Amino acid sequence: MISRLRTMWGIRSRRSARRPRQAGLAGIAALPVLAAAVPLTPLVAQDTQDARVDEVLAGVQDSIIRLRETIHQNPELGNREFKTAVLVADHLRALGFDEVRTGIAHTGVVGILRGGLPGPVVAVRADMDALPVTEDTPYPFKSTVRTTYLGQEVGVSHACGHDIHVAVQLGVAAILASMRDELPGTVKFIFQPAEEGPPPGEEGGADLMVAEGVLEDPAPSAIFGLHSFAEMEVGKVGFTSGPALAAVDHFKIRVTGKQSHGAAPHLGVDPIVMASQAVTAFQTIRSRNLNPLEPSVITVGIVRGGTRFNIIPDVVEMEGTVRTYNPDVRDAVERRMGEILAGITGAGGGTFELDYDRGTPATINDPELGVRMLPTLERVVGAENVVALDPTMGGEDFAYFANEVPGFFFRLGQVKPGGTSGGHHTPDFQADNSAVPVGIRAMTNLLLDYLKEAAANPRVSSEGSAAGWQSGRPATE
Numbered sequence: 001m002i003s004r005l006r007t008m009w010g011i012r013s014r015r016s017a018r019r020p021r022q023a024g025l026a027g028i029a030a031l032p033v034l035a036a037a038v039p040l041t042p043l044v045a046q047d048t049q050d051a052r053v054d055e056v057l058a059g060v061q062d063s064i065i066r067l068r069e070t071i072h073q074n075p076e077l078g079n080r081e082f083k084t085a086v087l088v089a090d091h092l093r094a095l096g097f098d099e100v101r102t103g104i105a106h107t108g109v110v111g112i113l114r115g116g117l118p119g120p121v122v123a124v125r126a127d128m129d130a131l132p133v134t135e136d137t138p139y140p141f142k143s144t145v146r147t148t149y150l151g152q153e154v155g156v157s158h159a160c161g162h163d164i165h166v167a168v169q170l171g172v173a174a175i176l177a178s179m180r181d182e183l184p185g186t187v188k189f190i191f192q193p194a195e196e197g198p199p200p201g202e203e204g205g206a207d208l209m210v211a212e213g214v215l216e217d218p219a220p221s222a223i224f225g226l227h228s229f230a231e232m233e234v235g236k237v238g239f240t241s242g243p244a245l246a247a248v249d250h251f252k253i254r255v256t257g258k259q260s261h262g263a264a265p266h267l268g269v270d271p272i273v274m275a276s277q278a279v280t281a282f283q284t285i286r287s288r289n290l291n292p293l294e295p296s297v298i299t300v301g302i303v304r305g306g307t308r309f310n311i312i313p314d315v316v317e318m319e320g321t322v323r324t325y326n327p328d329v330r331d332a333v334e335r336r337m338g339e340i341l342a343g344i345t346g347a348g349g350g351t352f353e354l355d356y357d358r359g360t361p362a363t364i365n366d367p368e369l370g371v372r373m374l375p376t377l378e379r380v381v382g383a384e385n386v387v388a389l390d391p392t393m394g395g396e397d398f399a400y401f402a403n404e405v406p407g408f409f410f411r412l413g414q415v416k417p418g419g420t421s422g423g424h425h426t427p428d429f430q431a432d433n434s435a436v437p438v439g440i441r442a443m444t445n446l447l448l449d450y451l452k453e454a455a456a457n458p459r460v461s462s463e464g465s466a467a468g469w470q471s472g473r474p475a476t477e
């Protein structure tokens with residue numbers, strides 16, 4: 001899927017062969033207004049469905065929260081989610097899932113639940129990985145796990161709330177398994193490794209899952225996902241129609257000059273001066289080369305060079321990130337970085353290498369799916385608790401799924417009312433247990449409503465069959 005290209009400037013570029021199908025934010029004005037959202041088919045017996053979900057949830061809630069605490073206490077880094085994957089697979093098998101596949105994209109798990117009635121296939125995804133962050137929370141179930149990461153001894157914790165995501169999805173699995181005979185279609189449960197990125201030198205995450213065929217056999221017609229949100233109270237959910245999270249790229253630059261005495265710069269070529277000029281000039285890409293209405297960020301996060309105050313070094317290394325939404329803007333930023341480096345090092349007498357690694361594409365919530373499903377969120381948590389969120393320049397590899405099939409990704413409030421949480425990826429990040437049942441109710445009803453609405457309004461493909469349709473499994477005995 002990934003190819004490495006070398007251009008005339010010695011720029012190495014790593015990019016996905018697939019071109020993302022999203023537009024930039026400039027197209028956002030054309031998206032449907034969320035408040036006008038109306039489901040295509042009135043959902044019958046809605047009260048009955050909601051009551052059934054709540055009834056089953058009441059029975060499983062405590063055990064799911066205990067699972068959340070177990071996962072929280074046993075966090076595992078990306079591509080190393082061994083115990084978490086066993087816990088997940090055991091849970092799905094105990095629920096009587098039709099199929100449980102393991103070892104996908106290293107440690108991923110996929111469970112297939114076929115309903116008793118014919119209908120479409122829908123997928124739901126939770127990420128399982130933790131982070132090299134030493135937890136500092138008052139939780140009795142806090143993590144004390146330590147490991148070695150990139151040569152350093154680090155604490156490991158669920159500082160991005162992926163333990164909540166797994167627990168919610170296990171709860172959804174429990175409820176839908178108990179309602180399977182009346183389920184019109186098939187639900188594919190995807191438990192994904194390495195959302196935060198695989199360790200250097202490894203592949204992993206949503207990209208690898210898609211490459212390994214996770215969206216085939218059976219192919220879903222839509223995918224749902226959620227992320228806990230440290231800036232939102234439990235009980236609230238957030239949604240962004242259209243572009244929601246940015247594309248995330250990572251670059252490494254090596255500027256090479258010629259070493260000399262600090263008092264004799266005319267005898268060398270100073271890479272620190274060239275690198276400094278490049279850092280400053282990069283900021284003119286945003287301000288001078290791009291449409292001001294198109295979002296973009298270029299951040300140089302690392303500058304490394306020199307050994308002594310009176311020596312001009314021969315090399316400066318830099319690393320940073322680029323965040324964009326519009327694929328054309330992404331192309332333009334990469335191109336201009338190369339041109340700027342070529343111009344500055346050419347003028348200064350040095351050379352450079354730019355290793356531009358295209359990471360996660362932008363996460364785009366399918367506008368039409370958003371219009372169809374937002375009423376469900378409003379019904380389940382109350383319209384006043386559904387917050388329309390602005391797009392952010394953060395990223396999420398759910399994008400790889402949402403580039404293949406229409407995606408619906410929302411934020412789940414996690415802060416205990418009256419409590420606090422540190423930000424994502426910080427030691428005092430705190431996602432309260434009470435977020436779990438809210439997430440379960442929301443996601444279960446989204447999947448049920450999607451299946452029921454899609455089963456009642458099949459979208460017929462050009463071959464004359466309903467896209468992704470699955471016949472119902474025989475009713476359980």
Ligand SMILES: [Zn+2]
Binds near residue numbers: 160196424425
């Ligand atoms: Zn994160």
Ligand SMILES: [Zn+2]
Binds near residue numbers: 161162227
């Ligand atoms: Zn995360």
